[in-house]
Amino acid sequence: MSEQFEPKIIAFVCNWCTYAGADLAGTSRTKYATNVSIIRFPCTGRIDFMLLMKAFENGADGIIVSGCHPNDCHYTSGNFHARRRWIVFRSLLDFMGFDTDRITFSWVSAAEGTKWAGLVDEVTEKIREKGPFTEFKQLDLSTLEKIENDAITK
């Protein structure tokens, strides 16, 4: 293995703070890892937990979820609602044995371009160390094996 593993990171960000923060990082010519694909949402309150599950199912190795700091939400309370949802969602994933370190939650404001760049670098490095996310693929393979075995015994 000479080639370094390049993780695929999906970032779910809100339009008003983190997206603008990432934009600022770009216009300021800040250099950061290219592993991240940003998906823009109207608000963190709109980021459904099923989207995170689907991202992992479709090959993401790590996820960043980020939005406005508490009290800064463009819609007053979207991030507060989101925060409650993340608290229970993260705990549910952990209870099911899912590696919650693969999801990073963060508050990045429109002025924090450097924080965004640093966050992406940090997450990329963390996921690179962890290696590819293979749990779901293994589950799919074991399902296939089960179907094949069933077919053989029939």
Add this chain to the structure above:
Amino acid sequence: MIGFKNAIHKLPVPCFVENAAQVEQLIFTPSCQGNLAVYLHKPEVKAAKKVGIVANIATLRSVLQLVSENQLGDIEKTVLTVNAQNELLMFDNMDALEQYVQANFPVISDEDKKLLDQVNAMTRAERWQFWTEQFSACVKCYACRAVCPMCYCSTCTVESNQPQWIKVSSETTGNLEWHTMRAMHLAGRCINCGECGRICPVGIPVHLLTAKMNQDIEAEFGAKTGFSFKSGYALNTFKPGDKEQFIK
């Protein structure tokens, strides 16, 4: 009137009484475990306008939660139950029902608490092994959904095919997603009756997922479900001071 009657082999089954002559067949014994509140929000039952329900602990708490979610406003309801002293109690006022439930029942049964502690005590890898093994047996019959008094949406996300959130076929990843989604949609609304786990034809303890959610919600936000008809839904509200350790 919704209640239980004896069926074949003396097992209690749900029974719908529409006139006084049929009342004789109603029974209420400790083996009447089903949660009849699941029928309360069915359109056929709501059409009756005045509904009585024979209730065990789970049903009492479901009624409170359903009222707090504004699901039973359009029917006149009377709740019948039998207390520990074998006396028949009748509630048509939610304040009295709330007081009775708060004074008499635990948040979670000892049996479920023990199971929950067992899973909580495992390492993360063991938990992953445990749940994926359990979920691989799921046949997506959605009995857990059908039996749940809190699953009252007329169209469920699993029926949505544009986008297809949950695959129709039974395979472990999709099963895991289904159970994650079910638990999340019930977080802070489940009243720990455990019917979903009891009804599961392949014996997956799915009720532990929602029980875990409830445990967290009580610990994090101090919200208890099914003890008040005004409590609402913990994830539909917030406190600016909600605490967490993981957001950078």
